[in-house]
Amino acid sequence: MSLSPTDTPQHAPEHLHRAAAQYGTPLYLYDAAELDAALGRVRSAFGAARVYYAMKANPNLTLLRRLQAAGVGFECVSAGEIARAERVGAGGETLLVNGPAKSDAEYAAGARLGATFIVDRAEEVGLLPPHSRALVRVNPALDISTHDHLATGAAHSKFGVTLAQAPAVLQALREAGHTALGLHVHIGSAIRNAQDFTAAFARLADLRAETGPLAVLDAGGGWGLNADLPGIAREAWAVAEVFGADLWVEPGRYLVAQAGTLLTRVVGTKHTGRNFVLVDAGMTELLRPMLYGAAHPVSALWEGAEETVWDVAGPACESGDLLARDVTLPTPKRGDLLAIHEAGAYGAGMSSNYLTRSRPAEVLWEGGELKLMRRRETPEEVWAAEEV
Template sequence: MHVEDLAISDIAKRIPTPFYCYSSAAIASNYKRYSDAFSGLDSLICYAVKANSNQAILATLAQLGAGADTVSEGEIRRALAAGIAPEKIVFAGVGKSEQEIQYALEQGILQFNVESEPELERISRLAEQSNTTARISIRVNPDVEAKTHAKITTGKAENKFGINIDLAPALYAKAASLPGIEVTGVDVHIGSQLVDLEPFSHAFAKVAQLVRDLKDQGILISVIDIGGGLGINYGEQSSEPDIVAYAEHAQTHLAELGCKIIIEPGRSMVGNAGVLVTKVEYVKVGQVRTFVILDAAMNDLIRPSMYDAYHHIATVEQKQATATYDIVGPVCETGDTFAKNREIGECAEGDLIAIMGAGAYGAVMASHYNSRLNAPEVLVKGQEYSIIRERIDFDALLSMDSLPNWL
C-alpha cells in the first residue's frame, strides 16, 4: 500500500506507529473537484477547519485559493497563520464568546454566521464599541431531515443550530436596524456525512424563497452560504455523492438570485486523503471471538466509538489468506473497538494495518486518554514526506500538569 509514491511500510520504518498519513495530491484533487463543479457560479470554497486543522493542511489549501470556515478563535488563528486571508474567513458556531468576537472583528473577517438573537446583539454591541462594522449572515434552520447520524444532523427544528427559517425575517429586520451590523448573507448547514443529495435540494429551495422574501421587505442578500456536509465513502457503500450533481442543485435553486455562493466542505476535502497506520500488537484467540489488538486506540481515532462509524481496514502488505476478527485497541474500554466480525488479511504480530478514511475527524479529535502519546501526522507529496505534527514524549505529557503548592 502506497500514499502517492511512498510505500507506507517504508514510512513506518522511520516513524513508529501509530501515525496519520495524508496525501497532498488527494487534497488538491478534492479541491479541484469542488472548484470545477462550482465554476459556473460566483463562489468561494471555505474549507471547514474542524475536519483537520493541521496548519500544513490549511496551507496546502490556502495555496489552492481556499478560504476557511472556522468555529473558534483558535481556528481563526490557525487559518491566518497558514496564509488564509481574513477576507476569506467565515466564523460560525453557536457559542461565540466576547473575546472570540472581538478578535474576529479586529482581523476583519469576511462574515459572522449568526446563530441566535443574543449573539446578534452581542456582535452589534462589540462592533459599535470598536467603531467597526460586522458583516453578518444569519444561519437559518430549514427543518430538513438530513438522513445522517443523529449526532451530526444540524438542520432539524430540535437541533441547537440556527434560527427557525420562519422566524428569520423578523431577526433580519432587527439586524438591519442594529448599529455596527451589515447584513450580507443567509447561511444554511443541515448536517455532516450526507450521501443523499435530496435534503440539500430541499434546503436550497427554502433558502432561495427566504432571499426573495427578504428582498420584498427591503433587505438585499449578496451572499448565500450553503454550508458543507457532503459525505464520503468509508468503504461500507459502493459510491459517494456526486459533487457535480451537488453543484447543479445549488445552480438550480440559487443561481438566479445573483449571490456569491460560499461552500464549506470539510470531510469530503480531506477524509479519504488520510489513513491511520497502526501495528498489530497481539492476535488473541478468545472463546467466542478472535481479536486483533492494535497499537492505535480510541484516543487516536474516536469515530468508531463515538458514532459507531465504519472505516475500511486493510493490511498494508497484501495477504493471500483472510480471517475474521474483532479489531480493537489497547485502551481500557470495551468501546475501544474499530470493527467487529471484520474480514481482512490474516494478521500476525507486527503486521501493519491501515485504517482508511481517517483524514477528517481523526487526529483533530484525538486525546491523551490513558496517558497515551499522540499519533504524529505525516504529509506526503510525491516521493517526499514531512512530519507535520510530532509525537510528544512522556516528559512533555507530564509537564502539562502543575502541582499545587500544598503538594
C-alpha cells in the same frame, strides 16, 4: 483485504511500510496528490463559488497553508481555530467565524481579523462587534440522513434560527448597523442522501419573498465522499440565483478525508466470543467509529492464505474501543501493519490524550518524499500544563 467499495488506498503499500518504519505507529499519513485532487473536484463542480475550509475537519498547519496558498478561506468555530487562521495569514475575506456559543474572545478575535460572522441565534445581533459583516444560519428542520450526532439541520438540533425567524434576524442586523450579507445553511456531516440538500435549499429559496435579494448564500458542507458534487453544486447555484447572491461553500471532510490513512501495527490477537486483532491505535487516535459508528475501510499490509473475520480493537480499557468490525483479513501476527482509510477528516483533529496517550505523528507524502507535519507528543508534553 477489505477495501472501500469505491476507493482504492491512495498510498502504495511500500509508501505505507516506509512511513511506519520511519515514524513509528500509530501514524497519520496524508497524500498530497489526493488533497489537491479533492480541491480540484470541488472547484470544478462549484466553479466560481468561494470555498471556505471547515477547519474542524483537520486543523494541521501544513494542510491550512496548502489550502490557503490555493486560495481557500477558513471557517473557524473556536478561539484556537481563529488563532490558527491568523497564524497562516488568513483574515478579512478569507475568514468566517461560526459556532453556536461564541465567547467574547471569539467575537473580539474575529473582529480584529475582519472576519464575517455566522449568526446562530437572534440574540447574537446584540453581541456582534459594531459594524460586523454577518450571515444568518438557518435550520431547515429536516430529517437528515446521517448519524444523529452529525445532523445539524434537524428541528431538534441546536443550530441556526428557524425559517420563520430568519428574515427578521436579517432585518435586525441591518437596523443594528451590521452588514447582513445573507443566509447560511449547513445541515450536517457525511450526509448519505442528496435529497437532503435539495430539500434544504428549497426551504431557503422559499424565504426569498420575505428577505428580498441578498449578497451571499452560504450552502455549507457535509458532502459524503461519494456525493454527486456537480448535482449538489447545480442546486446550490440555483438557490443562490434565486437571491441574486454569490455562492459560498464550507466543505471539511470532502477536502481531506480520502487523503488520510491511519497506520497501526498489530499487537496480537485474541478469541473470545469474537475474533479480535489488537492494534496500537484506538479511540484516542480515531474516535469516529466509537462516536458515530463510522465504518472506515481497512486493509491488511501483510500476505496470508487464510482469511477470517475480525474486529479491530484498540488498546484502551473501554469495550467500545473498536476501530472496525467484521473485516476479513489474512491471519495477523504481531508487528503486521494495518491501514485505516478515509481517516484524514475528524481523525487527528479529534485525537486525545485520554490515558496519557501521546497524540500521533502526522506525515505528508509528496513528490516521493515523506514530510513531517506534526511530531508525536511526548508524555512530558502531555502533562506540561499540569506542572503549575
